[in-house]
Amino acid sequence: MLKTIQIIALIQGLFVLFILLFNRKVYKKTTFWLLFGSLLSVLLYLIGDDKNNLFIQNTDWFFFDNTLFITFLFLFFRYYKSGEEKFTKIDCLFFLPNVLYFILEIIEIQLLAENLIVEIFEIITELSFIVYLSTILYSILSGKKKLWVIYFVVPIAILFIFSFINDILTIVGLSELPLFTDQNFKTYLLLIVAFLFYFIAFKLLNNDSEIVPKIEISKYKNSNLNxxxxxxxxxxxxxxxxxxxxxxxxxxxxxxxxxxxxxxxxxxxxxxxxxxxxxxxxxxxxxxxxxxxxxxxxxxxxxxxxxxxxxxxxxxxxxxxxxxxxxxxxxxxxxxxxxxxxxx
Known part of the structure; x- marks a missing residue:
């Protein structure tokens, strides 16, 4: 069942990326590439994270991680709200938690076993992504305009927080929450992702600029003013x-x-x-x-x-x-x- 959902979501995701790339010239550059990176990171997660590898069974491609999606989404939302069109290099610093998380995963692989100290540092790093999600949610809920991202940020935030709690319970030697075991978490998340791709595809096919802001074509483009x-x-x-x-x-x-x-x-x-x-x-x-x-x-x-x-x-x-x-x-x-x- 899980693999079937993976394949469906993967096909939908590839279709969405194709639509975005085909029409990329009409969208604002920064928000376009941040959304593209966000959706691409979701596809990578679908393909090979945590031993649910779609092509090589029981293989964990740790760098295909859902936290990358959260960072891209956080940055996309920042530029979506501000309307700024040029990406600032300083915003690359928001990817530092991802880099640290990848380094910790590499260390864990080198140790050939889970290590308590590494696990604790991973938990601390995951707090950054909870802050990212909380910032997005607060901005949306406190604003007058309810943006489309609310429809999937809320469930993803809930699932990510429950996964975070599970990790803590595992470290302290307690049992996982029955409804949010690692396998259940991935099933829920994949269902949300599949719906997300369907939702975005529907919006894009209807030429809805709510998904990605479009470039405003000036009515004065043929002006003779110097x-x-x-x-x-x-x-x-x-x-x-x-x-x-x-x-x-x-x-x-x-x-x-x-x-x-x-x-x-x-x-x-x-x-x-x-x-x-x-x-x-x-x-x-x-x-x-x-x-x-x-x-x-x-x-x-x-x-x-x-x-x-x-x-x-x-x-x-x-x-x-x-x-x-x-x-x-x-x-x-x-x-x-x-x-x-x-x-x-």
């Missing part, structure tokens, strides 16, 4: 706000700014969106919020209501002003004023 013009337009836009204070006009539009600065409207959008990482409305609203705060701090405006000051700096309604202010400052205008009074 670096010199970009820097000039950025400076012009900033000066228009900081010196000319165009944002004080509550009806200011992107066309108004285009006419004032003699910059084509599409170039203003491109500079703001692509090179200043903001939108036109956020760009002017941020200046309005800062101007509101400056005027709120001034004694000359004590006779004005909050809405009165907001109207003076370019906001057109109370609801939009409150929403925009909280977006940038994390507080409502009233809460912000109360904090100012406490400080004062």
């Amino acid at each position: 670096s010199e013009l970009i820097n000039k337009y950025k400076a012009d836009l900033i000066n228009a706000m900081e010196i000319d204070k165009l944002y004080l006009n509550g009806k200011l539009s992107i066309q108004d700014v285009s006419d004032k600065l003699t910059i084509p409207r599409q170039y203003i959008s491109e500079v703001l969106n692509e090179h200043m990482n903001t939108s036109f409305q956020d760009f002017i609203n941020e200046y309005r919020v800062e101007e509101f705060i400056n005027r709120l701090k001034s004694d000359q405006n004590n006779h004005f209501t909050l809405l009165g000051i907001a109207t003076e700096v370019g906001f057109n309604s109370k609801s939009s002003f409150n929403a925009i202010f909280k977006k940038f400052k994390g507080l409502t205008p009233t809460q912000f004023k109360k904090n100012l009074l406490k400080i004062g």
